[in-house]
Amino acid sequence: MTPPPTAPTPAPAAGPYAESLRLFARASRVIPGGIYGHTSPALTVPGEFPYFAARAEGGRYWDADGREFLDFMCGYGPIVLGHRHPEVEAAADKQRRDGDCFNHPTEAMVLLAERLVALTGFAGWAVFGKNGSDMTTWAVQVAREFTGRKKILRVRGGYHGAHAWCTPGHGGLIPEDRAHIHPFAWNDLDGLRALVGRHRGQVAAVIASPYHHPTFGDSSLPALGFWAGAEEICRRERALLIVDDVRAGFRLHLGGSHQFFGFTPDLVCFSKALGNGHAISATVGRAELKVAASRVFLTGSFWQGAVAMRAALTTLDVLERDDGIGRMRRLGERFAAGLRAGAERHRLQVSCSGPPAIPFMSFADDAGWRRQRRFCVEMARCGFFLHPHHNWFLCAAHTEADIDRALAAADGAFALVKADGG
């Protein structure tokens, strides 16, 4: 996330988002910014999208004003099977009846570690947290512990959470936070090679998401040979390769996006989709890193919570049994093909980027995201939430009919964009 481009503007209390705006006014009195972080209205188009949610079911949700939306953001990723998935919630409820937060972990932690180790292929162990950043920051420390080195190489514009070493924000930072964090450009193997050369013998790890998904930008898949090359550079330099699969994990491959793209990392961080909305994160790592991992203190009051772990076990089971990942891919392909065809019909140039299950679309030559905003605002008006500046997410509860309805609405939105000067 880059900082908000514009401040939220108050709107009349009578429009379609009157209740959202009423709540936002109250929130603004007692919360800095009213709504902060990735759901900040300032990151969309202020006043043109809902600010507050009320309820959700499957692939749709209702905002505070009672308006229904087809949910193409899925809670910014966590909802992978659909909101309130009956089997996931049944497993969570069963655990809840026994309790959640104990003085010890439960068998669920062992089962989930065994499951992730089996699924991810390369890993010998797993640990759990609550946030993606609990895991990315810890993985960086494990790499430093294992290698005895300091330097972390990361992709410029990549997102690995809001901790000081990687936050896209600017407030509250001191130079020491990033003294040994060095960026390279996504897909630029030569750049990575040169950076490693400049810090020969000092690089603890390279961290990247499995593909590049910047906010305020198109998604970018790995170039042919990028991951093989990155892997080789890391092996040769004895630096660890950390994959931040927090956003993409369990939407491209059940066992981690590294398997989808065909490479072997040393550490992978998961969160978001793992528990279908229940707060959980995980890191898996190579067996050789287990001792180093045990030396980096890792804890949190709620991290052994059994409910989220049971939810995660069931989410993985259902995704596997129903081929949820194949389903999201097919829905995403239908969506992207439809958007491309729709744009072409209206003689508009668009770029559909990202893997089908985590799609994004942008307009060519769209200075200030003007067309993009027009398009997404119109989609919201019609009941489809597509974020103008952040990749979208499909879930397995979406249907072909949902996609087709969205494409029908997109046809109208394209027409408006065209009429508005293309």
Added chain:
Amino acid sequence: MTPPPTAPTPAPAAGPYAESLRLFARASRVIPGGIYGHTSPALTVPGEFPYFAARAEGGRYWDADGREFLDFMCGYGPIVLGHRHPEVEAAADKQRRDGDCFNHPTEAMVLLAERLVALTGFAGWAVFGKNGSDMTTWAVQVAREFTGRKKILRVRGGYHGAHAWCTPGHGGLIPEDRAHIHPFAWNDLDGLRALVGRHRGQVAAVIASPYHHPTFGDSSLPALGFWAGAEEICRRERALLIVDDVRAGFRLHLGGSHQFFGFTPDLVCFSKALGNGHAISATVGRAELKVAASRVFLTGSFWQGAVAMRAALTTLDVLERDDGIGRMRRLGERFAAGLRAGAERHRLQVSCSGPPAIPFMSFADDAGWRRQRRFCVEMARCGFFLHPHHNWFLCAAHTEADIDRALAAADGAFALVKADGG
């Protein structure tokens, strides 16, 4: 937490903790250390306490072997009303039926911010996270943003989470992590004054828990005048005073432990007890800090989760309505008085420390915690979980009969300690 003093030792598969040990053997294959963090068996007496929990209800829990324990750790704090409190769970369930993890916050976030602002007295705003350390680390950044300074003064041996600037661990750290973190001794106003003097004009904040609760040590309440003095030093230096109320919050005073001890901080971090086991944390701050707070990027995938917020609202309501805090204080006073009397009967010298609701007891001249371990192991054998090296927690579901049963068992445990050489 200091690092584990001893490694967990495997025990025969037939003892009282056979199932715990069987699970631990499985866990050790796929999890670094088997069980990591604050619940590590290595931090108790390996083989003599349960390793895995199965279920809980009110003030008691059952381990993986089906043994029942009176729960004097309460999940290391979160369980303040008792496990599976019917009203908290009803509120959580009601929200769950509407959904939890949305593209936007819900009204619950506004209500909870309003509630915390009203309760805490000094605060103008609130924000929310999932972990205590989400909040302590962010509060430090807010102080740096507000003051434009770098230095953070903290109490030696205080616990503020597992992030690099404050973790009690050693692995994976680099010197830059603590370049501007400076310790002073708890209750040592002169030491604090001298430290501020050495870093005149550079101190962004002083951070401390409302009273000192080190692991492997007695708890220590603030000396007369400590907080007034610390507050005055901070005001004069224009440094912020951050209270880490993660562990003690909502057990001493409904509106934050600063009100119990009678002083006015700038920022207070809460977590643990706030949601009675549901994962949530919060920071409240002075109105003057609101703009600075809005400039320090703060987000997490699950942080606007409505279920934990509804649980927190109900936890606060029930604590207030039933005077849960008064109840825990009275139970704790009964417990401490009984422990003191029991020890005296057996001519043993003990120190009962901490506020009544968060008690701890240790033996005098107890090198290597030998007596303490003997005592707590015997208590566990009798079905009472008291951690040998970490403060204990009461909850409002405990009864006077529970305390009296624990005291009866303590009588036997004291006798054993005495027989074992005093």
